[in-house]
Amino acid sequence: MSNTFSGNNQIGTVSSFPELIHTDFKGEMNALCWHRNLNGDFNEIVTQLSIKENITEVHPEDLIALQLSEKGNIAREIILNDLQLLTDFGASPSLNLLKCYERDEEFDFISTDVYSFHVDRSPIATDTFLCTYHGAASDIIANSQAEQKILIPEIRTKLKELYDGPPEEFGNFLEENYFDLHYQVNPDAAPINLGLGHLWRLAVDHPKQKVLPCIHRAPIENEGEYRLLLIC
Structure with a gap:
């Protein structure tokens, strides 16, 4: 297996x-990349799709209905094939046209939205798959370059001030509100951008996972540009 x-x-x-689906995570490796240089005009697809909300799910029939150039058609076939591969594998892929995600502005000392570095958690053995075809791409970071926010003393103190239950259930409070999933990066950290066209598999926090979950975040969108993202 080469390492780009x-x-x-x-x-x-x-x-x-x-x-991509049969390679095991091991050691520090908790992200796998099917590295691809895709042909096709994904921008043509984005400009023809209608965005109804900040996040609009695009279905295969929506893609098929588009009147596209040769390069646009190549892009469409790539997306439809990716959706089919993941569906045949047993995943439930979603193709999203994104203006932006909802922001969490409830607290000024901790954020729990997807723009914050975070890990995904599942009660069953699964992984996160994603591919950005157009627009800004997500970032990941090494686990050694970030710290769980709930372990940072000043943040933990403020969370305890929010909590009004018995001390032994404080951990449940952190999990139920997803505070434990979010990370603060070290000052010298070097996030890695996932780029366009590559299909990624990221490790998720679940009971059978043998590696640390992959810390990632959604990017700040480019001004006036929608993202086209496959995720499951």
């Missing part, structure tokens, strides 16, 4: 979908 991200122990690089 040379010297990075967190990321493994594969060259096919079967490799």
Whole structure:
């Protein structure tokens, strides 16, 4: 297995979908990248789609209905194929046209929205798959370069001030409100951008997981530009 991200122990690089789903996470490696240089005009698809809300789910029939140029058609076939591969694998992929995600502005000392570095958690064994076809792409960061926000003394103190239950249930309070999923990056941290066209598999926090979950975040969108993102 070649490694396009040379010297990075967190990321493994594969060259096919079967490799992507069958390669095991191990050690520090909690992100796998099917590295691709895609042809096709994904911008043409984005400009023809209608955004109804900040996040609009795009269905295969929506794509099929578009009148596209040759390059636009190539892009469409790539997306439809990715959706089919993931569906056949047993996943439930969603193609989203994104203006922006909802912001969490309830507290000034901790954020729990997707723009904050966070991990995904699931009660069952699963992984997060994502591919950005157009627009700004997500970032990941090594677990050694970030700290769980609930462990930072000043943040933990403020969370305890919010909580009014018995001390032994404070941990449940943190989990129920997703505070424990969010991370603060170190000052010298170097986030890695996931780029366009690559299909990624990221480790999720679940009972059978053998590696640390992958810390990631949604990007700040480029002004006046929608994102086209496959995720499941």
